[in-house]
Structure formats: structure tokens, C-alpha cells
Amino acid sequence: MSPSNFRLRPDAPAAPAMGPVLDVKDLRISYSARTVVHGVSFQAARGETTAVIGESGSGKSTIARAIIGLLPQGAHLESGTITLAGDTLTRRPSHEFDGIRGRRIGFVPQDPSNSLDPVATIGAHVGEMFRLHTTLSRAETRERVLALLDRVGLSDPVLRFSQYPHELSGGMRQRVLIAGAIALNPDLIVADEPTSALDVTVQRQILDLLDGLRAEHGTSILLITHDLAIAKDRARDTIVLRSGRIEEQDDTAKIFAAPRADYTKRLIADLPVFAPRPPPADIPAADAADAVVVSNLRVAYPTGRHQTRLAVDSVSFRVRAGTTHAIVGESGSGKTTILRCLTGLIMPDAGTILIEGEDIAHARGPARRAMLRHIQLVYQNPWASLDPRQSVRQIIEEPLRNFAIDSPAGRRARVEAMLDRVHLPRTLLDRRPAEMSGGQCQRVALARALVIEPRILVLDEVVSALDVTVQARVLDLLAELRRDLGLTYIFVSHDLAVVRQIADTLSVIRHGRQVERGPADTLFDAPAEPYTKLLLAAIPGQGNAAPVQLQET
């Protein structure tokens, strides 16, 4: 059965052949008294991808919700109209909108992990579209659903049909959600950050899938994203949002070639993939001492009563003092396990980890605690890693108290000095994490790690949760700290573009195995392994190169 077979829209009005599929005019949305979208107007061209980009707080998600008529609780549409293929969507009664959603506007959500009902099967999820909007029988629905699952590139649709969401990977779930969104061949698909929760290779495939569907069915796509690189690769038109206002909107190519707004310029400059790789700052002598030596690390997890699964298998690398070693891998590759071993949180089943010559892997009690003074860990999510009830001062001071360093007055001075070090104003000293931005929190987390003067920092995806501009500033700070304090970094990330900015050497990990390792330059310029090549090719923003082989992920 070919996909064109279910182009059934008997009741769909004959859409005007010309004109934009989506027309947003003077949209103004507020939360109680606070206006978050200030009179935004834009159009989305038929059969094309239009990107709306902006950082957190730019109002891009609110606009997406307004288009599908599901503004969050408390949000209020103050003025403006939204027109879909000639039909006005705004101010429609709720039950009328129910007939439009799904049938004429498809929606692809951000986080596939929570976007599928955990107690409903995949078949039920996609089938719901037909149940709600058509009178097809169960058998017919099943056939349509199986065809759709096949179309979005899921292997073995019959098996998938009766599986539950938790049995599928993130990428597969996103395919299921896309299958639902395209089921009734809508005029427009609103994709709200469809790939930001996915691994880079999967991201690439999902975007390819969306592109393919657009090309095939002529569906228009409104792509909401924070990632300029994706917009550059995928969208014909791009709208740059900032604080609820449009900074710039134009042909994508034009924007990237000659951005007019300062904000756009800065965004593009801060994007790692476009930023030039900084010259390696005084690379330490080749004979510098090894700060970290990991050899033949192996960690197994029990999966059943007598079974185990290897999370990390024979990983070895060494990091010279004063350099940055990056560990790169996608989710589930075992990179987090490695860094937990490095900080002594997990005891490996085999192998050694020498931190400045001492084996932390098998150290216990006071010995391990003493080693923590030399190696500190900074986490991915800045808010989660800070105690919400502590003030900045208490947070940074705590390790000093733990190791009984200095007098109370001396500690206070150290805390303040540390705050200067990470470029935070002292006025923040009495704030709590919830009162600060992500970038500020991450700087506080860095300050806490550095206050006891460790020589090695393990950085776990420290910039992944941050906006592009903030990300760039934190990376700058990291480089500065390494230079000034002579630190050694172990930098764990899935984002090769970021890694390229900072790493001297790197290890590529997949399924717990070390695929490749070596100096960063070598790996980026001449990768030996196919997987490394795949990872590099998947970095968005390099233009739409040859499509990556469509495989189920």
C-alpha cells in the first residue's frame, strides 16, 4: 500500500492553492499581567519548512501552543489572528477546534519519552487519530496504522503495533509520534523542538524523515527550535524570536549569510559548529605527567537474577595534566558510568583508574574522600545539582567546611574570591538556585567544585542544558579557568561541535566500548571508524549533506 492511499480528506475544504498555509497576525499573549508575546506576525509557506528559533523564554513554545489552540493554563490570547489555509483558528469554540487538531494540524512534541501514554500500545496511539476523526473499522484502522509505522521507518510494524512505549527507544517513539501527526495528512505539522531530546545521529534521521514526508506529501512544517544549525539545514524561511518579539525574519540562507539584527549575529557567532576552533593554548609538554590513567575499565550491571550486562567494557585512556580529554558518545553508551567511576561513585568490576598515580577505583573511606580534593565533578543540570534550600554562599562554602579548610572568615573570603573567579557578582551570594538563571547556576556549581582547589575537573555535559549564548560564555570560562589554574578536564559530551571547541584528546564510546581514541585534530579531520564518521556527519549546521543511511533508531 502506498502512502498516497490514505490521502483521504473527503470533508476537507478545498484549500486555496496559493498563499501561505499559516498566517499569524499581530499575536499578543499574556500570562496574567505579563505579556510574553508582543504582537508577532509571520507566515509559513505551503509545502515548505519554516523555522521559528529562539532561546528559552523567547515565547516560541507559547506561539506553537497558540497555533494548535492549546494555550497553557493562565495564558490569555490578547489579540491577533491565526489563519490556517484560509480558516481562522483563533477564538473558535473548544469542541470545534477538536475537529481541526490532528486532522488539519499535526503536532510533534519535544520530548518523546513522556509524550506517549505509557499504558497504551503503539497501535492504539496512532490508531487514535482514525478513531477520533474517521469512521474506519478496527481492521481498516489497523491496516492504516501498520502502513504508517512502515512509512516512518519502523521495522517490523506488526510487532511495534502491540508494543508499549517503554519498549521503544527515544528515536522510535518520535517516529511513532510523527506517524500520528501525519496520519490524516494535515495541512501543517507543528514540530516543537522535535529532536532536542534525541541523540545527534537520531536527530539527523528524524529530521530527514520529516523532510522526506514534506517532500512526498507537500505538508508544510513549522519547526520550532532553539538550534540555529537545524534551522540552517532544514528551513526555507527562518524567524528569529527574542523575548516575545521577532528580531528578524527572512529567507534562511539570507539570514545566515548576512544577519541584520545584532542578536542574530551573536547567536550565529556563538554556535559552536560555526565558531572557529580556538588555537590550542600552550599545550603542555608531551612529557607532562599523566593526571588520569584509565586502563581496561569494565563495569557490569545485573539485569536479571544471574545475568549481567556490560555497561563499560575495556575502556582505557590517559590524560596529560593540563589538557582536556573528551569522552563522546550517545545516550546509553556508558559515558556517564565512566565518569561515575572516575569520581569513585561506582566501583568498577575490573581495571584501574589512577588519579595522579593513586587508584581511586579501589580506594575506600577516608582515602577516597581525600582523593576527592583532587578530582571534582560538575553535573549536567545546574538546577538539579544545587540544593534548592541553600544560598549560593552556603553551596560554595560547604566543601571547605567538609574538609575543615580555613577559619570561617577565611572561608568567606575564599567563597567571595571564587565568585569573582567565575565572573558572578557578589550580590548573588544570598540567592537561592531557583532565583538564578541556568548559566549562573552552572557557574556556581563550577565555583563549588573549584573552591577546594582540585587539579582535575570531570565535566558531565556541563553546557548541554544551556542556551547557545550562555553555552558559549561558559565554554569561554572553562578555557580561562584551565589556563589560569592549570586544570585538567575530562569533558563528557554528546555534542561533537562543543567537543571540538575544547578537547585536546578524545575517546569515542559506543555501547560501552571504546570505538576510537586519539588527538582531537586527528579524529575530527581524519576519523578512522565509520561510527566516528557518522557522528561527525550528523552535526547539524554543516548543510544538508548526503542523507545518512536511514536505519531504525
Added chain:
Amino acid sequence: MKIPPLSQISLAASWLLLGLLLAMVADPALFTRYSATAGAAVEHLRAPSGAHWFGTDQLGRDVFARIIYGANRTLPAALIAVATGLLAGAGIGALAGAAGGRVDAVLTGLMDVLMSIPELLMSLTIVILLGFGTIHAAIAVGIGQIAGFARIVRGDVTRISAMTFVEAARGGGATFAGVLWRHVLPNCMTSLIGLSVLRYSTAILSIATLGFLGYGAPPPAPEWGLMISEGRDYLATAWWMTTFPGLAVLLVALATTRISRTIVDPAGKRR
């Protein structure tokens, strides 16, 4: 002028009621000139009137005065009950959640045992063991609450112990006890306070129930549950003897429940 939403009105009313009750506990004589224990027998079973707002009971005692003085007895007792349950329960729960492993298994089993015994039967047995009286009834009710507190605290401690900032604190060199004291317990506090306030209202109900069943204060002490219990014999002839103490229990329980909701969910996220 816009009328404030129902939830705001109810919250304000709850605090107002609580304030009034506190004043009653502090100085009951401020609210009534009648004695709660001595009445004029000739004026027995009088219906509510200007002289006796809530009427009089079978011995001519002023029902309003008895409710006021009853607050003086019931409310501190409920506090004792919650304190008993909170201290023991939080201790056990925190230990179980933080220690994990075998300690957790044993303590969880113990809590299951406590929960498997009907709460009222447990309270009655303990009152018989300790002797009758409001304070003893309060302790008995508190013991009945231990398991509930322990379960919640254990859950919270387990959940918070797994959070990144706790691991980060350990990475910063904090000791087991230090992490528990400085990070885990303070972060349990909000839900624990909210639960305590909620439990306060159930404690009032439970203590009143024990009083109703005759295990509370000896006569002629004015105890709300006891008043309802005694008054129910006069229901057909003197409705005021049950209605007003019943309303007192209901209103206090309602107010504390309302307040506990704001503590647990300050932003009113649940709308």
C-alpha cells in the same frame, strides 16, 4: 470590585479561625463569662438564646463555654499526638530511607506490621495501657500515626537521597550524616510540615473519636468528642448539644486541611 476566588476566601477564613482558636487556648475566659464545668441545674437543656448562645446541657452548663474550654483541651492534645507521630515516625523513616539495605527492610517490615493493625484498635489498647485521659488518648493517637509519617519520610528521604545535588554534596566531601542533616532532611521539611498540619486535623478527629467512645478525659471535662457523645442521647430533645461541638470539630479539621494544602502546594499549582 472583583470578588476574590473561593480558595482565597477559604484560606483567609482558615487562618482567622486558627487565630481565634489560639486565643481561646491562651485565654478562654476572654470569650465567655460562663464556667465550663459548673452549671445552674435549674437552667438545664435550654435552647440557644441571647444568654446562652449555644444553649445549655443536661446540667445547665453553657455549651458555648464548654466548646471554648474544650478547644483549650483538644487542640494542645492534637499537637501532642502529631508531635508523637512526627518525631517517632520521622526518625524511623529517615533512618530507613538513609540507611537502606537491611535496616530499611527491617524498619519497613515493622511499619507494615503497625499499619496492618487497625489504627483505632491500636489506640484503644494503648489508652487502656496508659490510663484514660486526653493526654494519653493523644499519645495513643500519635502512636497510631507513626507508620504513616515513617512511610512518607522514608519515601522522601529515598527520593531526595537519589537527587543529583546530594551526590554532588557527597562529591564535595560531605559525610553520610552531614548530607542527611544538611541536605536530605531540610528538603523533606516542606512536605513534612504540610503532612503534620494535615495530620493535625485527623488527630483532632481521632482524639474526639476516642472521647466519643469514652476513652478520653473524665467528666466533667469539656472535650469535644465527649460532648458529642453525651449530647447524642439528647438529640431528639436538645439538638444544640451535638450540633455545635460537631461543627467545631468539622470547622477546625477543615481549616487545618485547607492550610496544609497551601504549605504543600504553595503556588496553588493544582488550581
Added chain:
Amino acid sequence: MTRSAPATRPPAAYAETAARIAVRAGHALLVLWGAFTLTFVLLQLMPGDAVMIRFMDPELGLTPAQIAAIRLSYGTGASPFVQYVHTLGQMLHGNFGYSVQLGVPVSSLLATTLPVTLRLAVCGFVAAMTWTFAVAVAATLLPWAWARGLARALPGLWGAVPLYWSGILVIQVVSFRLHLIPVIGVGPWEGMILPALAVSLPVAAPLAQILLQHVDETANLPFATVARTKGASPASVFWRHIIPNAMLPFLTMGGLVFGELLAGAVVTETVFGLDGVGQLTRQAVAGQDVAVLQAVVMISATSFVTINFIIDLLYPVLNPTLRHRARRPTRSRAS
């Protein structure tokens, strides 16, 4: 990716399930034993005993020697440890002993009282469930904000009503003033209408609160929004997506509450003059009828343990994510 699971379960999964059931069952038995022991200790600590309460009545005029003889004949004169072993052994054989207070075997007391209480618990539970869902529907789906707010306030009100008070009022108004339903000498089910009504509200209060909480939580999860983006109406999302998910944690609470209903009927039965386990408990506590109390505790503990056990087993059936549980890393160091 590595997480895709095979369609059929490996034999090891069955072995694992069996092992899990065995562990749960073992835990349940331990809890029962603990409940028995704790009650035994508490009851032993009580001043005086049932023989004293029944036979030291001045009307009988028995001498201390006679009372000692009676005590011996009931086996309550023996050392606590001997009694413990003996009672436990009898209990394991299903023999609950003899009620000193009423002079009949405990089993015959239970035979007459348990059906009454079971009826009350079932009726009360069904009624409570009805209120619970009514509130959840009203608080979620009603079109007017004030009505939703009102529905949300209801469980708090129910929970605050003292049962003994509302029960008395219900009888007075419904039965004696309106002559609608008689309270005494009526059929076993007809007689349950008023008590079930009275008991259902305080029971519905925590149930409704838990259900509302989980409905709210579930409604805020992305999949509920995604269902709306597909064009499902709020009602359809509520019944097809939110309720099935919110039911899971709700189930545990329901089990606990039902167990409490079985054992906690003391007040209801007192007020309505029902002859159930609650009334029996009350009498037995007053008369320190150890055998009866021990039996009541064992019955309620057994129901508690059984309900929890069943819910435990039911969980994976209702929640597919629990069917093959992938182990998370557990080997973090304690120190």
C-alpha cells in the same frame, strides 16, 4: 537501539516473577507474625484480664481461689511465653480460641459479625468510589472554574466531618424524621444504606484527594497534551489517558482504605447499632477479651496483607512498564 525488548518473555522472566511472588509472600507472612506478636505483647501488658472483668463481678461473689481456678481453666494462668506459643500454634490451625467475656468460641462470633462488616465495607467502598470519581470528573471536566473549585474543595470537607456525628444526624433526619429507611430490624442490605452512606464520605476523602492529585499530575504530562493535539476532547483524554494512568497509584490507596474499612468500622457500627466486627472489637477492648482481640487483629492484618499482596501482583498487569523491569545500576557505594 539496545532497549528494544523481545516480544516473548524469556523463561528466566517467569522464574523471576515466581521468585518475586515468593519474596512478597514471605514478607506478608512475616508481617502477619509481627502483627500477632505485637498485639500479644500489648494485650499481655494490659492491667487485669477478661476473667477478672467477667468473674469478679460482685454479683457472682466468687472467692479469689475460685477465680484462680477459672483462670487456669482458660489457660490464662500459664506463663506468657507458654501462652504465646500455645496461642500461635492454635492460630496456625485456624483455632481462635474462646471468648471469656461472651462464653462462646471466637470463631462463632466472627461467623456472625464478619458478614455484617464485609457488607458494610463493600457498600461503603462502592459508595466512596462513586463519590471519588464524581469529584474527579467534576473537578476536571466541568466547564465553569468556580464549579471545578467547589468540586476540589469537597474531599477536604468530607474528611473533616466527624463520622459519629454525621452518622447520628443521618439517622435522625433520614430515618426518624423523614421515615425513609428504618435502622433496626431491616434486611441485611437495606440496613446498609445509611451506614454505607455515612462511612463512605470520610473514606472517599483521601481516595478523592489521591485521585485528584494523580489526575492533575497525569494531566500535566506531555502525553495528555499530545492526545489533545490529536483532536481528542478533554473528556476523551480524561477517560482514555488520564484515568488509566492515574489509577495505578490510586489502586494502592484504595487497597489500604478497604482494609481500614474492614477493621475501622467501630464507630459506624456503634452509631448505627450494627453487630459487626467493629462492635465486637469495642466490646472486646472494654472486656479485655484477648482471644477476640487477637482474632480481630489477625483478620484485619490478613486482609491488609492480602490486599497489598494482590495489588503488588496486579501492578505489572495494569502497568506495562513494570512487566520486565530492567535493573538500574544499584552498585553505588554507600560511603
Added chain:
Amino acid sequence: MTFSDGSRLDAQAVALNYETYGKGNKALHFPVSEVINNFDHAEVLDPLTVRFHFTRPSPGFLQGTSVIGSGIVSPATLSHPFDELGVGTQIIGSGPFVIARDIPGKEVDLVARRDYAWPPASRAGQTRAWLDGVKILVTPEDSIRVGALLAGQAALIRQVEAYDEEQVTLAGYRLYAPSTRGVNTEIAFRPDNPLVADIRVREALLHATDRREIADTLYSPNYPLARSVLSAQAAGFRDLSDRLSFDPQRAGQLLDESGWRVGPDGLRHKDGTTLTLGIHVSQPHPQNKTMLELIAQQWRKVGVQLNVMSGSAAGIILDNLDPLRTPVTVSEVGRADPDVMKSEFFPANRDTLLQKGGQSAKVRNFHDDTLDALLLEIASDTDPRDRLGRLGDLQEYIVKNAYTIPIFEEPQVYAGAPGVHGVSFEAVGRPSFYGIWLDRR
């Protein structure tokens, strides 16, 4: 005459019954009956005649055979252990009704015996009971009991509290208040407790008690004010009401004389002790708790603190055996024979005053040989006139010593629906269903 199990009611059966009542049966746990004194053995003379032998004269015996606990039961019943007789269906008698169902503490169903043909002389001519059956439901809640009657859900209820009497009669229902004809409801002292060892203290409290206020506030005309220790309906009653007057002034004077002085707290003190007395509520008596609260209010006016205590059943029993814990107690016995005084006061019986060598091992000194001698004489005096005379002396003796404060004569108050006729009662106020008939118009 047969028992309902078909066995014959003959001399053999009667002898076996009295052997069991009079001497008990250790093996089967039967206790010795309270109402049968000095019993030696029963001798069967012929199938219709039994002769009883006593160790000493037992004048109360004849009356004792008529009380409820002395009913003649079938020999099969007596072969069961005493404990198993908790269920009424096990008890086989020869009366007009048979217990068809007995759920202990909840419900008793009576069914009329169709072959019943041996009515008492007072009802000669009637054979079987008019009613086919009686359903007795135990309904502990006062309000439900009264409400059920008034709502037409019950035909006859027992224990109508004084405050409910009005609504029952106003609704056109009939009240029955048979007297229990025994020792009146009273506050009894335990003179072993030093606080009440002084007769002046006891007398003071007697006069501090405003019995009229108690009766007017809490009770109704169905509860006559006590005029002696014994009920005015009882044989041998002697009116002593002039000695039971309410006289707070006299009370204060007596207390002053005995050295109990009013302190700044309004209570009486002597040598560092306060005159505070404890008492337990006696649940079976009507409105007992309220009555005690009222008495406490009255005594408080003369500076005496009466603490109404609550406690577990076992705790109350233990307290009531300890004169230090309970210097005063509530008591009442219903029985229509002079022997009721011995039941109430004799150390081997209820021992209400708690004498040394009686029920309690906690008593240190108190014993009153005069009292005991009087009680024994009455119990064994075979001359009825003489016996009643001594009974009068006994009442005087008790009041003179202020051993008790008689409050009121306790009735059993019943209420019946308008269509219920022929309700009658035995000597101490228990109902008889035999003559009841229903008018269904």
C-alpha cells in the same frame, strides 16, 4: 410438664438444678448461686416432691427460687460446661417461649411453644402465649432505641431515659416503670478509707447532697426519691426520709467539727490533705455519669471535691476493690426479699462497704460486726414478722452510721407502642411476654 427438648420436668430434674445452684459444679465451672444460702442437699421423695436440706435456716430460699437466675433447666443443659451456656439456645427451659436464635450481645429470637399448657396461677386458663414470637434486638444507642420506637420500627423498648419520657408520652406511647424493689440507687462509703472513716464526714456529705435537685434535673416522677436504704415497695421498708434531708449548713458544721477546714482554694483541708474523693461511673444505672457530675457540683459547694473517674473495665474493678482509690461507690440491687440487704452488704457477698476479710485484700481495718450480725440474723430468721422488724432496724442502723446516701428508687422504664397490650413485669421489673397481645387496628 416437659422441657422444650422433650425431657420431663420432674423431681429428679428439680433436685439436680438445686444441687447445681446451691453447691456449684467445679468441673463444669458452675458457680454457687447468690440467692441460695446455707444449702446442703436436695432429696427426691417421689416424682413430684423434693425435700431441701440446709446447714442452717435459710428464710430467703423460697424467694430465691423465684428469681431469674434460679430457673429450672433441663438436665441436659446442666451437663454442658457453664462457659457454653453463653448462647441462649443452649439453655432448655419449660416456659412459654423457646429461644430460637441467640447472637450474643446482639439479638435473641423467641418462638412460642405450641404445646405449652402450664400457666402460672395468675394466668390460669391461658395455654400458649398470644404472640407467635418475639424478636429482641440489642440496640445500645439510646437515641436509636427511642427513635426506632417512635418511627414504628419497634413495638416495645426497654430503658427509656428520663429525658426521653416526655417525647414518648407526647407521641401517644405508653410508659411502664416497674420498680425493682430492692436496695435503692445509693452512694456507698468505704469507711476503711481514712477520709470517710469519720462518721461526721459521711453525715456531712449525706446532708450536702441535694437529692431533690438531682431528681428534678435529671429524672422524672418514675424515679421516686429514696426514703430509706430499701425501696418503698419492698417488704420491711422503714421510712427514714427525715434523716436524709438536704442541709448544707449542717454539712459545713459537721465538716468543721471533724477538723476539715475550708482553704483559700474553696476546698477542705486537714493536716495537709485535701478532702478529695474518687468515684467510678456505674454504667448500668440510668444517667449515672450525669448524676455523679451533679453530686460533684453539690459537694463542691461545701468544699469537697468529688472526682468522677473513667477507666478500663479491669481498672474499674480493681479500683472498686481499693477503698483508697474509691472511698465512695455507686450501688443498687434489685431483689424482692429482705435477703437483698445481705447480698448488698455482707462481706462474702457484694461487700459494698468493703470490710476486712471480704472481697478485697486491700482493706486494712474496717469491719462492722454489728452490721454483719444483723445481716446474718435476717438471713436465717424464719419468723417473717420478726425478720421484717430486724430489716427495719438494719435500715436505721445503716442510715444512722451514714454508710450510704440513698438517692432514688430505680425503676426499669419501658415504652410501648399504642397497639401493644397486656405488658406485665415480674418483681424486679423484667418484662413478661406471655400475656402480651397486639391490637393491629
